[in-house]
Amino acid sequence: MVDSEGVTMGERVDPTAPGPDLVGVNVERPPLMHQQSTVWNRRQQAVSVRHAYKHYGSKKKPNNVLSDLNMTVGKGTIYGLLGASGCGKTTLLSCIVGRRRLNTGEIWVLGGRPGTKGSGVPGKRVGYMPQEIALYGEFTIKETMMYFGWIFGMESREINERLQFLLNFLDLPSQNRMVKNLSGGQQRRVSFAVALMHDPELLILDEPTVGVDPLLRQSIWNHLVQITKDGNKTVIITTHYIEEARQAHTIGLMRSGRLLAEESPQRLLSMYQCTSLEDVFLKLSRKQVQVGSTADQNIANNISLASLNWSKKDAISVTEESGVVGLNFHQSKEVLVTDSNGHIDVSMGKTSATSRGIKEACDDCGNCSDFTTTGKLRALLQKNFLRMWRNVGVMLFIFALPVMQVILFCLAIGGDPKGLKLAIVNHERNFTNLTYQRCEWEPGCKLMDLSCRYIDSINTSTIVKHYYRTPEEAKMAVRTGEAWGALYFTENFTDALVARMALGKDADEETLDQSEVRVWLDMSNQQIGIILQRDLQLAFQNFTKDIFRACEYNEELAEIPISFKKPIYGSNQPSFTDFVAPGVILTIVFFLAVALTSSALIIERMEGLLDRSWVAGVTPGEILFSHVVTQFVVMCGQTTLVLIFMILVFKVECRGDIILVIIITILQGLCGMCFGFVISAICELERNAIQLALGSFYPTLLLSGVIWPIEGMPTILRYISTFLPLTLATTSLRSMMTRGWGLSEPDVYYGFIATIIWIGAFLTISLVVLKAKRG
Known part of the structure; x- marks a missing residue:
């Protein structure tokens, strides 16, 4: 009888029956034999997957990718994993190479569990070609091979020899061609060459022949068949x-x-009486849909004879054609031996079990002496520097941007405003020609035209004087934005001012009122308003001193009775630039480092580069360390440029030890780099990393005391500010540059300690997140 799918009913297999390929199976064997057969099968199988479940999302609404999947790949075979896009092939391969972990179930690869110490997986025992290209576009073909060859622990000479073979075998262009300049098919062939580079025991290829010439595709298959002939390679x-x-x-x-x-x-074509594998796949897919509604999900999961009885494979022998090598207790000549510790040993004929066991243990361990950390770090450092050097935009960002920011800061911030228009109304002099802006007065001890004498004392480098007829016109000029302030002198200003000085406490209200200089300012811009107040007050002080000097009085009488001596730190005319400069230096270095590293790991992850390096055996710690070393070199260059322009070119005050200034600046750069790693590790998309980096910029800048003292903040914000990465470091650098303090002062060493703590915290968070995502 034949069912609707064209399968003979006699081929329906009873899961409890041994089937035609099962030779003398002893199901009721002792536990010791069952344990031994399991261990032996795992050793003979390249890959063994049992009851694999993998899902993403929440437990309530999981997205099931793998569902009770069982898979067996024998050593020395080619295993073709076929299925439509989205069926879980790539996820399964990622679990096999140790890139992801199953939610439940187990995987054994080359006798060990992927990701465990000594398994060699991820590592040099596996060659992996992912679905995406996963190559560094800035590298040449040779540099690409060198990078992965060093990671796999190969010597440069060995890499060059292997490279020449692969160039000829895969018909690749010149080894000096940039990967980004190759066609799509050529890039896939380079990716395939990377997987073949170190001649691995297990070769995992995710669609290697897409876009490849048919003749080359056949050549690739011939090569795969050839390397599996001796049984030492599995594909x-x-x-x-x-x-x-x-x-x-x-x-x-x-x-x-x-x-x-x-x-x-x-066997598939024979069992299902089809002429093509596509027809077999179609029949099995329909069968899965039909059976899916029944209670027996195991039958729907695995249709073939061997896979229906996978739980008994530990005790059976399957034909060599199936690709699974089992253990046949009736045919083998194995002797089970239990040592004093209860461990099982297997002797095959007269072969030494001890020597064989040592060799297999070494093979399974994967701890090869030439697979050194030095080789991996050499590859990672070269990769980082080459990618940086060959990207002109990155190089300009690294070295030109900080210099430009320093120049713009020193030119734009801290200088006194120029050309501030002041509307002046002087009724003591009724001007008919308002364009004539010089008010004449006679020098010496002559108390006449004092309004003109005062106006002449006003700093003309800051203030531009414009005359108006009435106070209303002057104030209207301020309201309309034509002037920053209005100045008004009454008709008898000079007489009233002289009477005020002569009468002293006996001066009446009218005299006091008429002797005032009335000022209306636009205080919408506080800095400009304060500067105008300062200059008008200094002008009056200089005006008074000039009169006292001319009349041979002690000009000190014009001073207010508060004597400001030479400041202990700073100068009598403090510069806003000197106050802000330390914070600006650290902010530039910190956030440039954040910008450089916040997207570095994301770009590599999205392009598949990070996964490929991890599968090759690179650890998150090594990746972070290589970036730390690279960025440290960058930080040194940036710090040198920033400090040269800030201190030597623009003469920003620096009283402290320049060595300590350099160290705190570099440490802040490393702190920013580590913060960028945190962002890069947390965010999946580059735009999210950019948003998080920009979102952290302004709160950090505003709360760290860079542009305004934290003493001016509310109490709660002051506590929050103290625990930000830039706050204590800014205080430390400011204390060194403006006060000349050293490490013995708490304000200085607190900044160093806080920065080092932040670096450690950010690195720890990055490692934890990367390791979590790696699994």
Whole structure:
């Protein structure tokens, strides 16, 4: 009888039956034999996946990617994993190489669990070609091979020899061609070459033949068949070209996170009486849909004979055609030996189990002496510097932007405003020609035209004088924005002022009123308003001193009775630039570092570069350390440029030890870099990283005492400000530059301590997040 799918009813397999390929199975074997057969099978299998579940999202609404998937890949075979896009192939491969972890279930790769110490996976035992290109566009083909070769612990000579073979085999262009200048097909071939570079035991290829010439595609398959002939190499390959998978030893047909079948191509075609693998896949897919509504989900999960009995595979022998090497207790000549510790040993004939066990343990461990951290760090550092050097925009950002910011700051901030218009009404002199702006007065001890004498004392480098007829016109000029202030002198200003000085306490109200200089200012701009107040008061003080000097009085009588001696720190005419400069230096270095690193890991992650490096065995700690070293060099260059322009070119005051100034600046740069790592590790998209970096800029700038003293903030904000990365460091640098303090002062060493603590905290958070995301 034949069912609706064209499958003979006699082929329906009872899960409890041994089936035609099961030879003498002893299901009721002792526990010791069951344990030994399990261990032996794992050793003979390249990959073993059991009851694999993987889902994303919340527990209430999970997105199931893998559902009770079982998979077996024998050593020395080519395993073709076929399925439509989105069925879970890439996720399964990521779990096999240790890039992701299952929610439940277990995976054994080359005798060990991926990601465990000594497994060698991720690491040099696996060659991985991801679905995306995952190559550094700024590298040449040779530099790409050198990078991954060093990561895999290869010597430069060995890499060059392997490179020449791969260039010829894959028909690649000149080794000096940039990857970004290659065509899409050439880039995929370079990606394939990277996976083959170190001649791995397990080769995992995610659609390696997409966009490849048919002749080259056949050449690739011939090479894969060749390297698996001796049984030491295993290949797992996914492809969109289903029919080309006929050359695989075993095929796994995957749909909706489950394996529908796992058999050799010939057996699948024979079992389902089809002429093409596409027809087999179609039948199995329909069968899964039909069975999916029943209670027996195990039958829907795995259709093939071997996979229906996967739980008994530890005790069975399957034909070599199936690609799974099992243990046949009736045919093998194995002897089970238990040592004094209860450990199992296997002797095959007269072969030494001890020597064989040591060799296999070494193979499974993956701890090779030439796979050194030095090689990986060499590759990572070269990668960082090359990518930076060959990106002109990044280089300008690194070195030109900080210099430009310093120049703009010193030119634009802290200087006195120029050309402030002042509307003047002088009724003591009735001008008919308002364009004539000089008010004449006679020098010497002559108390006449004092209004003109005062007006002449006003600082003309800051203030531009304009005359008006009435106070109303002058005030209207202020209201309309034509002037920053209005000045008014009454008709008898000179007489009233002389009477005020002569009468003293006996002066009447009218005399006091007429002797006043009346001023209306536009205080909407506080800085300009304060500067006008300062200049008008200084002008009156100078005007009074000039009269006392001319009349041979002690000019000190014109001073207010408060004597400001030479300041202990700073000068009598403090510069706003000197106050802001320390904070600006640290802000520039800190946030440039944030900008450089906040998107670095995200770009590599989105392009698949980070995953590929992780699969090659690079750890998050090594990645972060390489970036720290790279950025440290950058920080040194940036700090040198910033301080040279700030201190030497623009003469910003620096009284302290320049060595300490350099150290705190570099530390703040490293702190910003580590904060950028946190952003890069947390955010999945580059735009989110940019938003978070920009969102942190203004709160940090406003609350860190850079542009305004934190003593002017409310109490709660002052406490918050203290715990920001820039606050104590700014106080420390300001104390060194303007006060000349050293490390013995708390205000100085608190900044160093706080910065180091922040660096440690940010690095720890980055490592934790990267390790969590890696799994």
